[in-house]
Amino acid sequence: MIYLDSAATAPLLPCVKNAVSEILEKLARAEVGNASSLYSSGVYAKELIETAREKVARFLDASPSEIIFTSGGSESNNTVLKTFENKSVAVSAIEHPSVLRPAEAYAKNLTLLPVDKTGRLDLNFLENFLEKTPAFPNLISVMLANNELGVLEPITEVKKKLQRVLKLRKNPREKCPKFHSDLTQAVGKLPLSVKQLDLDYASFSAHKIGGPLGVGVLYIKSGSPYKPLLLGGEQENSRRAGTYNLPGIVGLGVACDYCFENRTWEIYEKKVKPLRDSLAKSLLEKIPTARLNTDLENSVPNILNLSFPAAEGESIQLYLDLNGVQVSTGSACASGSLEPxxxxxxxxxxxxxxxxSIRFSLSLETSPADLEKVIATLPKIVYNLQQISTIKLKEPKKCLTKK
Amino acid sequence: MSNEKIKPFAYTEIVKDHFLNPRNFLMGDEKNFTYDAKGTVGNPVCGDQMNMYLKISSRKNPETNESETYIKDIKWKTYGCASAIASTSALSELAKGKTLEEAEKISAKEICDFLGGLPEHKFHCSVLGHEALKDAIKNHQEKGSPKTP
Structure with a gap:
């Protein structure tokens, strides 16, 4: 099986698997317990959690007290938007639904910031919006890397524009908006520092970097406003109620450490990006009708998104699956919502x-042979679907045989 | 069956078969098939579109000895997901050889049953081929009498 959907869930790292198994063994023997208990097995659990917190903090260049453990990126994103309930919020139009839906649900005024043809935030629109808006937004949320296209968002430029316009507006009562970034697709793929990015809030989930499923991180810069999403427990300094997911948190810590120690972003740049780029080149050569949706020069190194005119994504996805290749699609048919x-x-x-559209997302384990298989099977699949399609291609392919 | 197994493929084996080996489809340009009537349903914007192409002829009903018009041959084209492709393929098998009156009555449920069932959310959006078939029959009836065999 060739797995090219790491942006959905990356393969579990062996070191994470071992660490989680060890915790499960200890839980089975009641050597570790509920981290909120004061007896020794509880204290031990608490120690393990705090060690994991230090690892995550070191990885993100934050303080341990600024890290909250959650159930994943979606919960982290929801919590930030919940904090800005009844406030003015501006988010990019291509945020993950776990930013967009709570933004729609909670914000008093919501502005969707448009993107250009590559998915990069339209900085001119943003500047114009910031200059003309009667009241500055309280929160701006822009992801660092988009999950479908891989495109990188110009967060540093956005922050510069904010500072410039704020000075221009000369309103002493106006404060710089708080800034949140969903780092889910960027962690481990790019060198990252929440300090250098100057973020107030950041989210990511463990399973995108080879950690366990169902655990994630919310970074809250010290002193930033915060409203818990889950009430009813003193965990995380009353910032997030719920019994600690000990195996998950330990696994997350190990995954962050793995990225930090191995500088995985350098391996992605050196090893994965050339593979991704050559896959793009070969597919565009072999399928001339294909359309490149990922800006190869401004994206995380592991994501490639292509559209294949007249061939529907779910059909391509299933044909590839039956050929042993797993990818994802932006097709409405494949989503539960039936929306493209x-x-x-x-x-x-x-x-x-x-x-x-089809998204290929590579991991550190992806081999050239894996991609050869895609290059060998996909053109035929697309050709066949195009042949039975009701949609006529604008530039028909040359006949392979002439009568 | 004693216990339910998790299927590696989201659809039934019959759906899979019709998706991988579609019957009666029209390869390439629609000019590759001489047809008497064409019908369409759906829209690429929604993600599904089907065209049905019918060759219509008349025959003598052996029981009543009366002349009847029937679908002598059928071809189709589909843009859409696996379930859209499989359901159109299934419909083409159901409709072939039927009189126009019989073919008009083929329902989405009948296609779905033929395929051994479809996921609920797929049933409503992808089983549309019978509408294209009705459209083709309507277009044919508006056009006039069928060709003699």
Whole structure:
């Protein structure tokens, strides 16, 4: 099986598997207990959690007290938006639904910041919006890397524009908006520092970097406002109620440490990016009708998104699966919601490109042979689907045989 | 069956078969098939579109000895997901050889049953081919009498 959907869930790291198994063994023997208990097995659990917190903090360049453990990126994102309930919020149009839906639900005023054809935030629109808006937003949320396209968002430029416009507006009562970034697709793939990015809030989940499922991180810069999403427990200094997910948290700590110690972002740049780029080149050569949706020069090194006109994504996905290759699609058919990908819609304004899109996401384990298999099977799959499709290709392919 | 197994493929074996080996589809340009009537349903914007192409002829009903028009041959094209492709393929098998009256009555449920069932959310969006078939029959009836065999 060739797994090319690491952006959905990365393969569990062997070191994480061992660490989690060890904790499960200890839990089975009641050597570790509930981290909120004061007897020795509880204290031991608490120690393990605090060690994990230090690892996560070191990885993000934060203080341990600024790290909250959650159930994943979605909970972290929801918590930030909940904190800004009844406030003015601006988010990019291509945020993950776990930012967009709570933003719609909680914000008093919500501005969707548009992106250009590559998915990069439209900085001119942003500047214009900031200059003209009657009241500055209280929160801006822009992801560092988009989950479908891999495109990198210009967070540093956004922050510079904010500072510039704030000075221009000369309103002493106006404060710089708090800034949140969903780092889920960027962690481990890029060198990261929440201090250098100057973030007030950041989210990510463990399973995208080879950690366990169901555990994630919310970074809250010391002194930033905070409203808990889950009430009813004193855990995390009353910032997040719920019994600690000990195996998950330990696994998350180990995964962060693995990235930090091995500088995985350098391996991604050196080893994975050339593979991803050559996959793009080969597929575009072999399938001339294909459309590149990922800006290869401004993206995380492991994501490639392509649209194949007249061939529907779920059909391509299932054909690939039956050929032993697993990928994901922005097609409405493959999603539970039956809506085409809002990300592809935001860049192309064309549902067909979204229905026809396929995302390949590589991991550190992806080999050239894996990609050879894709290059060998995909052109035929797309060709066959195009042949039975009701949609006529604008530039018909040359006949392979002439009568 | 004693215990339910997790299927590696999201659809039934029959769906998988019709998806991988679609019957009666029209390869390439629609000019590759001489047809008497064409019908369409759906829209690429929604992610699913089906065209049905019918070759219509008349025959003598052996029981009543009366002349009847029937679908002598059928071809289709589909843009859509696996379930859309499989359900159109299934419909083409169900409709072939039927009189126009019989073919018009083929329902989404009948196609779904033929395929051994479809996931609930797929049933409503991808089983549309019978509408294209009705559209083709309507277009044919508006056009006039069928060709003689």
């Amino acid at each position: 990908s809002h990300v592809l819609m935001a860049i192309h304004h064309d549902p067909e490109s979204a229905h026809n």
